[in-house]
Amino acid sequence: MRLLLIRHGQTPSNVEALLDTAVPGAALTALGEQQAAALPEALADEDIEALYVSTLVRTQLTAAPLAAARGLEPLVRDGIREVSAGDLEMLPGDSEHGLLYMKTVFAWAAGETELRMPGGESGTEALARYDAVVAEAAASGAGTVAMVSHGAAIRMWTAARADNVDVPFAAAHPLRNTGVVILDGSPRDGWKALSWAGALVAPAGEGGPAGRPVDTE
Template structure:
């Protein structure tokens, strides 16, 4: 299966660099709406057979133009929502961001019993995302698109893809409506083919420092 993991369009909280993970979450900014509207043309070469979005409003708004173009129903699933920030919710200070990211990537590295302060642990986060990927695999579609969130995409890919490690995922930006393309299956494993438009292989490129939801840090 070809798996397209798409980050949602820009939100007001992205502009403020806030850890905004609770439901239903904010809508898209005008730029976010433009980004969502551009997705069908950007993915015109993909034969998408099933389309998913999380329970947060921003992913459903991002998926809507793709649904309109493809005629697919958007399957809304809680399992691909953003990593819960717990006690760090709506904070944007350096300590909160560092705690959030270091916890998420500790899960990718195997320390799945570690718990986000006041939130979920890695076992729970990976299990819920895995469940939606399993469901997508079960549709029989050759290509499936999941519109999700920056931190959970990066965490899950680092944990599950054979050719991506924590260092790569934690230092490569995933901008709004950025796409990570993987091939494989839940039984045989996954390999990243493209990360935000760049082919992934022996020469993956120079890492970029990035912020809590994948925004580049100046």
Template sequence: MRLLLIRHGQTPSNLKHLLDTAVPGPALTPLGQQQAAALPEALAAEEIGALYASTLIRTQLTAAPLAERTGLEVRVRDGIRELSAGDLEMRGDDQAIETYLTTAFAWSAGDTTRRMPGGENGVEALGRFDAVVAEAAGTGAETVALVSHGAAIRTWVAARAANVDVAFAAAHELRNTGVVILSGAPDEGWRLLSWEGRSVGAEDSGPADSGPAGASVEDGLPDQ
């Protein structure tokens, strides 16, 4: 299966560098709306057979233009929502962001019993994302798109893709409407094919200036 993991468009909390992870969350900024509107053209070559979004409003708004283009129903699932910030919710200070990311990438490295302060642990976070991916694989679609969140995508890819590690995910931000493409299956494992349009293994020319669907804000590492 070809798995497209898409980060949502820009939100007001991205502009403020906040750990905004609670449901329902904010809507998109005008730029975020433009990014979402550009996704169908950016992904025109993909034959998407199933489309998912998280329970946070920003992913559903991002998925809507794709749903209109493909004629697919957006399947809303809690499992691919952002990693819960717990006690760090709505903070944007360096200490909170460092704690959030350190905890998330510890899960990717195998320390899944570690718990986000006041929030979930890695077993819970990775398990719920796994469940949606397994459901998507069960649809029989050759290509599936999941509109999710930056930290959730980076953490899951680092934990599940055989050809990249935590260092890769930590070094590569995922910008608004950035797309990560993997190939594989839940029972066979996953390989990362490309990250924001760059093939994995190709010489890295540095961070991209934008996601594939338009300019993005420099919004810090958490990527909610």
């Protein structure tokens, strides 16, 4: 299966650098709406057969233009929502609170899944819910699936599950609004990241360290 993980468009909380992870969350800014409107053209070459969104409003608004263009009904799944900030909810993300949040997220991706976000979920719980939605999509038989999800969740899951993306790469490459990570594989056979926000990703051992971009044009 070809899996497109798409970060939602810009929100006011993004502009203010807030850890906004609770449902329903913020809507899109005017720029976020423009980003969403550009998705159908940006993904014109992708034969998307199923479209998933999270329970947060921003993913549903981001997916709406793509759904309309392709005649798809978005499937709402809680499993691909953002990593819960717990006690850090709505605190500044560009502070020690944000550092703790991302440190915990990447520790999960590195295998320390027993750790728990302060007042929130554990890595085991976060990965399990995301895995469940990906497994559902794979079982549907669709060749290409798009999921409009969230930055930290996408980076965490990809670093944990893609054979050729490691934590240092995911940590060093934030995903901009409506940025897309494209993977190929299956829950049974594993996953390989093909591109990260337009940059090709080298297979592990075939071009340097895991997750090393080989073409950033």
